[in-house]
Amino acid sequence: MEEAALSPADYIQIVKNRKWSLIIPALIIFVIAAIVALTLPPVYKSTATILIEEQEIPADFVITTVTSYAEQRIQSINQRIMSTTKLLNIIKRFDLYPDKQKKWTQEEIVEKMRGDVSMEPISAEVMDRRTGRASVATIAFTLSYEGKDTPEKIQRVANVITSLFLEENLQVRERQTSETTKFLETEMLKVKNDLAEIEGKIAIFKKEHINELPELIQVNMQTLNSLEQNIDRLNELLRTLKERESSLQTQLSGIISESANQDKQRLDELKLQVVYLKSRFSDKYPDVIKTKNEIAELEKQINAPGGSKGKKNDIKHNPVHITLASQLSGVKSEIDSVYRQIKEVKEKRDDYRARIEATPRIEEQFKALATEQLNTRAKYEDLMRKFMEAKVAQGLEKEQKGERFTLIDPAQLPEKPFKPNRLAIILIGLVLSLGAGVGAASLKEFTDQSVRKAETLTAATSFPVLAEIPEILTSKDIVSKKKNRIILAIGIILFVVAAIIIFHFFIMDFNVFWAKLMRKL
Secondary structure: OOOOOOOOOHHHHHHOOOHHHHHHHHHHHHHHHHHHHHHHEEEEEEEEEEEEEEEOOOOOOOOOOOOOOHHHHHHHHHHHHHHHHHHHHHHHHHHHHHOOOOOOOOHHHHHHHHHEEEEEEEEEEEEEOOOEEEEEEEEEEEEHHHHOOHHHHHHHHHHHHHHHHHHHHHHHHHHHHHHHHHHHHHHHHHHHHHHHHHHHHHHHHHHHHOOOOHHHHHHHHHHHHHHHHHOOOOHHHHHHHOOOOOOOOHHHHHHHHHHHHHHHHHHHHHHHHHHHHHOOOOOOOOHHHHHHHHHHHHHHHHHHOOOOOHHHHHHHHHHHHHHHHHHHHHHHHHHHHHHHHHHHHHHHHHHHHHHHHHHHHHHHHHHHHHHHHHHHHHHHHHHHHHHHHHHHHHHHHOOOOOOOOEEEEEOOOOOOEEEEOHHHHHHHHHHHHHHHHHHHHHHHHHOOOOOOOHHHHEEEEEOOOOOOOOOOHHHHHHHHHHHHHHHHHHHHHHHHHHHHHHHHHHOOOOOHHHHHHHHHO
């Protein structure tokens, strides 16, 4: 059997027939939603806005030692503020969550408060100075606290959290700059001690190798060349002196030979004289005896090895011989002096050669020390520069001239609850109530097998309907209908009045609502 399509009149009739199935579930759901909306405790929320301001003095003049990004520092401070100790202090100070003190543990209450505190960053597109490109940066952030306590208490808690955030930011920045300064100072002192130790090693090294240092290589080379020239000059002088000695010795030998020849010539003359005297006188004649004795004496001197002592004495008394012997002695003395000078100069030359030969090895060791000294000094100067910059940056933070958090909007007293949204709950309840009523009426209508129309009966039995008996209304039924209509009208009026009162006192002032509505229209 095919079901006939329902006309609008059929729907109206169904509504009339199932009006109580429609109204009762709808009314129950709506009343429940209204009770829920009205009985939920109000939750207030107080919010403070903090602006992140850049440092007043340009970074080209003073570089801050706080290098972390604002977002990173905000999250770090937020974690510090959300610590269990600080939250417990706030909870005890303001006696928060009194209804949960005996039911929940401390950890659960602290976790609840962490959920009630929220931090929302406010970002904007700014020009990045480092890259020169537009980028999104956090320029401010909000701190909020919501709870079921009184608005005044919610505001005070929000202000305390905001103050803790600002104080923690200052402490973090000052602590970072102070720790940076102390660290740089400690490192600078260590490097300074290292530099002093290296300079001490260099001083000892220079003292031990004062004549072999690389900077003296030119002086040593020039001195060595000078000594070599001195040796050559002394050798030349020695050769000249030896020639002079040989010449003097030759001259002295010539004087002795000349003296020997004179003795032989005298001996020959005496021998001729003795022959002449013997031819005239006897052998006892004094002149003969004297001449013979003179001959014998002269022969004795000639035949004696090296000449006789007397002859030598005679030669020594010879002025020429004395002069030559004196010159020869002087030359020999000069030769001995030159030999000593050559020995001394050669010793100096060998000493300078040893210095020059040792210079490369000394230079390598000296360069290692000098390089270590140079690097340590550069490190010390770098640390000194950074330490001075850190001191200036520390003063910048003490004077609060660096990047800082500025409270531009303190936590305000919440004038109305943040949640629940009673209007939304009531509207949702209204929709649900209508759905429940329509659903209940539809379910009852589709499960009802009653026949209320002749067409339905004809379609079900395949027999024509001969006659229809209209509804017979008695006087009692008419009075009952009128009474029901009056009750329904009164109920609708009371419902509208109650809705207006609820809206005015619990959701929004009616004048405000009217003003907003007129402004939108």
